[in-house]
Amino acid sequence: MSLKMMCDQGALADALNTVSAVVATRTPTPVLTCIKMSASNGRLELSATDGEISLQLALDRLEIDSDGEVLVPADKITQIIRECIDPTVTLESEGHALHINSGDSHFKIYGFDPAEAPPLEPFDDSSVDCTIPAGRLASMVARSLFAAAVEHTRYAINGVLLDREGKRMRLVATDGRRLAMASGDCQSDADPTRCVIPGKALSLIRRLASDPEAPVQISVAESRIMLRFGDADCPATLGSSLVEGRFPPFEDVIPRDHDKKVVFNRELLRSAIRRASLLTNEESRSVRMKFESSRVTLTSHAPEMGEAVVHVEPKDYSGEEMEIGFNPNYIADALKVADDEEITFELKAANKPGVIRCGRDFTYVLMPVNV
């Protein structure tokens, strides 16, 4: 049956833009560069996969004259709809081709037989592991993904660990020099879950979480994770393969025997770290932090370049004086995603890892450097 429908240009352009992030840009399998558009039951479903990640997105702001489906190259359909200047576009299929009419423009793009599209696994309502608001999930992703390793031969740490026990979910990432753990509450009655999610899938989670209050249902199987965003009538379903391998026992890495605790205003510390890092270079990428009861002094030194001394006043300090060195970029990364006004620095000794905490939902462990 040939597809015929009219829809809002902006909504379709946004949806196509999101779905095209999944398609394989260059592959010997042409159908993997395509988006499948299926119109039925008053809604349009856009779906794509690159073999590892799949995304299905439903749109309901449209008028369908005739149900049908087409499989068209993602780059061309996305470019065409984005450039249309009329607020509505009309889509009509003819065989494997798709006609697009918008105002004074008419396009015809050649596609493939929709039956050739790899079938995508539907979301199984009976296997929901937990439900969490989209905004909270996106925030947890932002607070963990940045710390994941990018090219580590221990492949499991190139992804982010999802660890849920009871109604508490944690996303944990590490690259061996630092570890970020974001926690949040969720609704669940299922058994504990643990899996490692690839970074590309997590980046898509942030794009799909446009409505922070909308629920996200998560289902984890042995080799795949599925996430359904929004209500059942008009959902977006993201599926992804998981990363093989065993994630390191991260809980052992988080120090619990600290005896110095410093509370900072986040913005003040962020600014001080930024200033102190100005006089560091590739060879001496470290900032020395001297903790005293009334102030913390940040010093940096780059040979043949200069030295920097920055004072920052902590809100609260408990413990003895000490000096420790850290990579300023690692501290700045954590302060960028910690959105509370106050952060807490916990320390033990100059050769022991430090911990940055932001409320009860963000823990960041970083290894010191020799200064």
Next chain:
Amino acid sequence: MARIIGHNQAIETLQIASETQRLHHAWIISGPLGVGKCTLAKEMGRVLLDPEVSNHSLGKEDLLTEETNTNHGVGYHPDLHIVHRSLAAHSSNPQLRERKQINIPIDLLRETMIGGRTSDNRMHEAKAYLTASVGGSKVFIVDESERLDLAGQNALLKTLEEPPRNTYFFLITARPERLLPTILSRCQHLRLAPLTQHEMLDWAVHRGLDPQSSNVMKAIEFSEGSPGLAELAIQREMTGWIDSIHSLMTQLHQGQWTIDSSNICIDFVESWADSVIKDNPKASKDGANRDGIEMLLRILTTQIRRQMRITQERSEFLYWCQLIDRIAETESQVSAGLNLKHVLEALVVEWQEPVVC
């Protein structure tokens, strides 16, 4: 091609390993060009990936049915990854796309299999270390694995040593000696022998060819037990060339050398290279010329071996032996990068009285 002809021992080895749940994760399948190494690996891949396909079907039934194809899109299974040098044409790295496809560079291996940062500073996820998309297993086939560059072979070691769960690697090669000893020691080696004459005739029938036809017979003789080569000989209409080269050999043997004698060899190599470039414009001209020489030398050696079998005189037998040595020397000269035209002219000039260094 669906049914595997011959290679019963190799099939049995894979079946036993699979049945006893002791299938090694990494295999080298070696054997002459076109003998069916990649076909065997793909069929084994189907057995591993499709729970509907029985282990006993390997090599006996048509596994690549329309139904199994369309389950995951035509000719596509998300967990069957075939790495070959022509994949460079689909690389995200423009430099890799534009370059001639001489080998399998490490960047291509990173992009399609082992992940990591490539020379264009892009990061690629290690597909080998992601779980299977459909569930169950994943299969990676590296065709012409001897073309992996040294960095690629070294980078592959870790994956072969610490393989992800339910993941199987098949390295296909006609030249296993070009693989690093460290790779060889991590893989089970399966050697495929050339098919017998009877099996080749069976292949011709299966392929819908008339085994009695002169062209098919010549192609089978040229292929020396490799269906892939016989297929190539028929597709590229090589039988005419084979006749011309045979008559040239007879002339040379009778001492009828002329200044143009080497032209037929040069024309054959150029014609071969042109057809390779026509099929794949990204193919390397130099590589295609070398392939053409390899085919030419194959035609010559086939004929020499035939003469050696029928000759009655010791002196003549020695003459053919010397020619075999001369052809081996020609192979070395081609590998050393000498001018192909000069190498062929020298071969033809020395044909009457071979001088072997």
